[in-house]
Amino acid sequence: MRSLRRGIYSLLLTCGIFFPTALAAQSQQGSSPALNEQQTKGRILYNQNCRLCHTPEPERAKDPTPGKSVGPSLVGVFGPPRSRPEAVVRTFIQQGITDKMPGFRYGLQPAEMDAILAYLKTL
């Protein structure tokens, strides 16, 4: 399915149309796993809305040793042993958690939450 999508994107790219996807796709070169359009959008939204609290930064500059994060890491959130149901994670994003995490229902459209969920599944 993914290769099929990739093939369609390549065809559209070659034809010089479907440009916003092309521009987004160019920014996913490198060591990161290849992401589809929705996952790429989700990665962008994750970085803008989630990363600050959920991705550990190194404790000190220049040291690659991971430090702590404000909230829990979301790597593997859908896999064992955590195996969170998608509906639960979606509700967390929409409603937040009292006194711990703000709800994003006013700032993120449903399709944007879908994209974030799609990206989280790649982590």
Added chain:
Amino acid sequence: MPRIPILLSVIGLFVVLVWVGLPVVETANLPSTGLMGTVKSADGKVMEGVTVSARDNAQTFTTSVYTDRDGQYYFPTLTDGRYKIWAQAVGFEMAGGEVAFSSGRKIEQNFTLRSTNDFSKQLSGAEWAESLPDSTPEDRRMKEIVHNNCTACHTAGFVLNKRFDAAGWKIVVDTMISEMTEPNTPANKLLTAYKDEIVEYLARVRGPNDGMKYKPFSRVTGDATQVVVTEYDIPRGDDASFRMFPNGSNWSEGIAGGDGGVLHDAVAATDGRVYFSDNTYPERTIGRLDPKTGIVTNFKLPDAKGLASRTHGVIPDPRGGVWFNNGTDGTIFKFDTANEKFQVFPKTAGGIRAGGHIEIDSKGNVFTSSPDAGIVKLDPATGKYTDYKALTPGGNPYGVAVDSEDNMWMAQLAGDRLMVVNSRNGEVGEFVFPPKMAGVSEKDQEIGKQSGAAGNSAPLYFSGPRRMGGDPKSDFIWVAEYWTGKLARINIRTREIKEYQMPSKYSHPYDVQVDKNQMVWINQMNGDRLTKFDPRAEKFTEYPLPSVGSETRHISIDDSTSQPTIWLAYSGLAKLARVEFRTNTASR
């Protein structure tokens, strides 16, 4: 009989008009070959100041130009390749395509931009801040409080592109206080004092209802459209394939979320390459960009633990090589660009540490600000350091400058003062910025007295001298007032100050440099524009940058080109940008 000649004359005149007129309208300013075109809106009107960007699929840099008053654009000479090309303007949907370009050919790529009401993500941080409602005295005060407390570690757009209810904003502000500030620091005290009011205001303007009064800046016009901006992707030192998501090139994706911006300062050296500092990420102490190819090379100076030493400031030496501060051990080092070796200058224990901004005087002495409130000077000929302590301790020392008398200046950002060292006798003096008390309530003045200021937050009456530049041909130094959004000119002899309000108060002017024509250049941390100030005409001109969320914190000038060339490091996007001027607009 006479009817035919008259008719022929009329037809002939029409033909001449068409033959002469059409080319004048459509291609008067365009070269005969290359990549070019016209941009119009959906109603058929030509659009000036539209950003048109092109990127070879095989390269790591993007070239951008701007449409002129006839809606026309053209690129400088490009290498052969297959290019993505796209046009952007705030309030319009991006239009793009892909073209195969080969030299000697003329390729026209025209665009029609359709307007959109969904443009908030396209806005720069300064536009977001300007859009905060301010129609009442209460809202005007809150706008200033948000500006002084929530827009310095990141741009205003990073905060304001989110919407939460009061409970959500309270969690955000509480987290900032508990996780991002230290107890009893100015930032902690200020946020704590203003927490309830910030939460109420943000929930009202960026809550269940959107209360923003969006004020996109007008597109640039005239001479300001005649620039070529080349933006180079800069990977991390520990990840050669690193890219940011988003990377600012597609404005509709919004401002980046700080996922790895690595850059702070960058300068062009005498070898034609650009050297930049890296104070954050592993495995790189300094980096080098080849502007012709976009290739980045990393160099590591290991510290005692084997980690890459940290760098922040960088200055080219006109005699060759590049100087950096070593933020890890508090010394100054030189990178020999010819043999690619570090030349270190150990500093005896007990003195103050070198750090922050770095400058070089006319005799070749190098100096930096010190986090220990002073200036550290190195004489490269002897390897001897000289320490100078500020008259007033603390104050978050940061920017430095050298004036036309070789006096050394240092900004105490959170002290609203400048330290100055007399080059003839080493005497230390200081200049204090007048507090901006007008319109600041007694309550806010009292909060300010209790909190004090920090580098990234300050009471409402602070100016915030951040970085500065000297003019070797005049009696002035120029200072970026971070909080007031002003450019300050200080006479080095009389200490008279004159302040000029930048076009956007909320742009966060960060650094200032003066070029060989005595034009003053200012970068904006919160705005995606480059500002020139003509001291003779006392006039600002703003030039556009092609990426949203650039977050520049340093500016450098390469005076070796006929027109000065500007280099900017995008701290928010991991890119280096070169700004070139097509005409002599840079010097007038």
